[in-house]
Amino acid sequence: MPAELCPPYAPFFGFAGVASAMIFSTVGAAFGTAKAGIGIAGLGTFKPELIMKSLVPVVMAGIIAVYGLVVSVLIAGNLTPSKGYPLAAGFIHLGAGISCGMTGIAAGYAIGLVGDSCVRAYVHEQRVFVAMILILIFAEVLGLYGLIVALLMNTRVTGLAGACD
Amino acid sequence: MSDQVAAATTSEQAASRAALMKLLFFAATLAILPISSYFFTEKYVWSGNSNYAAITAICAANIVLIAYIVVSLMEDKQSFKVAEEKKLSETKKER
Numbered sequence: 001m002p003a004e005l006c007p008p009y010a011p012f013f014g015f016a017g018v019a020s021a022m023i024f025s026t027v028g029a030a031f032g033t034a035k036a037g038i039g040i041a042g043l044g045t046f047k048p049e050l051i052m053k054s055l056v057p058v059v060m061a062g063i064i065a066v067y068g069l070v071v072s073v074l075i076a077g078n079l080t081p082s083k084g085y086p087l088a089a090g091f092i093h094l095g096a097g098i099s100c101g102m103t104g105i106a107a108g109y110a111i112g113l114v115g116d117s118c119v120r121a122y123v124h125e126q127r128v129f130v131a132m133i134l135i136l137i138f139a140e141v142l143g144l145y146g147l148i149v150a151l152l153m154n155t156r157v158t159g160l161a162g163a164c165d
Numbered sequence: 166m167s168d169q170v171a172a173a174t175t176s177e178q179a180a181s182r183a184a185l186m187k188l189l190f191f192a193a194t195l196a197i198l199p200i201s202s203y204f205f206t207e208k209y210v211w212s213g214n215s216n217y218a219a220i221t222a223i224c225a226a227n228i229v230l231i232a233y234i235v236v237s238l239m240e241d242k243q244s245f246k247v248a249e250e251k252k253l254s255e256t257k258k259e260r
């Protein structure tokens with residue numbers, strides 16, 4: 001029975017979860033940074049003094065990547081391929097990594113589009129800044145939800161500790 | 166006249182260098198603080214519980230974000246005051 005529960009290919013899924021958390025959240029953060037950066041370059045030609053404030057979407061896109069990094073480190077810290085690693089734990093880690101990564105893509109996409117258009121509007125109307133911050137916070141929280149689900153899933157792995165003995 | 170222009174460009178250079186230093190500081194903090202707080206608190210504060218350490222790292226990242234927004238708002242108020250003083254001094258000179 002333990003040999004069925006802990007096959008040798010189980011760490012594949014665990015490490016795939018680690019990789020997917022980092023890869024997908026970085027894709028979202030890169031899209032957000034690039035799209036917002038296009039708008040900031042447009043703003044910079046007209047009003048260079050507003051650049052410091054208009055870099056907020058870029059910082060928020062960077063935080064999406066930090067979410068992915070933290071989940072990757074968290075899952076990798078719980079991986080024990082040498083001590084007997086249940087297949088169920090591998091699936092849980094894969095699900096946690098994918099949930100954090102894909103929500104990072106969603107959040108980064110929203111941050112990119114909102115950052116681009118709001119930063120361009122900020123050239124003409126100063127009061128757009130507060131609205132931009134609010135919309136960006138709502139977009140960022142999407143990535144945070146994925147991270148919370150990943151954390152919740154990761155706590156289930158500790159219950160499987162003795163399955164391989 | 167050329168002295169005033171030279172003074173203006175050096176103050177502009179100083180301002181842009183200060184802005185660049187601020188941006189570099191925030192970029193470094195965003196890269197280093199969350200992951201270091203994860204490892205530090207996992208080892209010394211939460212005695213091995215990695216979920217609490219992850220929550221700590223996320224709180225650290227969001228604190229960096231809030232600090233950046235506050236700093237950019239304060240800088241905006243400062244540059245607004247400087248621009249107003251400039252306008253006042255220019256109108257006084259024209260008289």
